[in-house]
Amino acid sequence: MSSQDHNSFCYDGNYLTVFMLYAKLFIGTLLTLGIYNFWGRTNIRRYLTGSILLRQERYQYHGTGEELFLSFLKILAQTVVYLAVNALILWAGIHHLGWDSDRFVESIFILNIIFIQGIFFYAIHKILKYRFSRLSWRGVRYHLDGSSWQFTKLCFIKSILNTISLGVLIPRSTLESYSLVMNNLYFGDQRYRFKFDSHNLLKPHLISLLLFIPTLGFSRVWYGVKLHKFMAEHLEFMDLKFINTATVKGMLSLYLTNSLIIVCTIGLGIPLAVHRSIKYHIENLKIVGDLDRKRLIQARAHG
16 A cells, blocks of 8 residues: 555644643633633643644534533532432431441442442443534534443443453453444444454453553553554544554653653643643554545534
């Protein structure tokens, strides 16, 4: 395949702009007792997304701080109701039904852990659906279909199997969860495809776990690079394919320097670390195929 068929993403964000956006987020959040956080994070996401280009065309993020704030209020109300119901059940069970307090409290605690884990998986899928729906390129929006409950069920089952197998099944669980998301992702009215029958990730996964403590966790970087290369190589969109050119050396250098930046600046270097990470990951993702070829992609209606 010729080199001109490899289409690179480009990131042209400016570090000082990113830093100022984070500074504005921090100060604004303090002054408004947290309320500005939703608008500040949206501004950062909009700038970072708009700094990503493909064939000189910028990506756009259409989310708003108001949407995030209203979602927060909704979640806050649901949390208050959830805590009130928990308190009512505990109070009624102990003081009126005469249930053994220790065992009863332990049972409620275990049920709450299971429930919260399920809500966590559900929230991840909802967040993905929202963010993709607010992302566009060349005026065409992305869209994530699929049931959040189905995603929650899959992740919950996989987390149990991962525990029972002592982590051996983690690579397959990760790929199956990723597959469920990507096979429901649309750009306009065209769907992405992610297929795999088998994988070669088990050996690096197990070796990286064995070396986790001796390498202070950096062995997982090696596994992570192999995982993301596998994901990219098995992803397709119409007649286009993807490759990830990140290297273990490059990722280790990125993580180590970012860690030093954050520690040495007592956290003030977080914007620089974010800026460097996005640039590295974006510019190592390539689309293989002829992007100039005309394809019938129709924009979907969006809310």
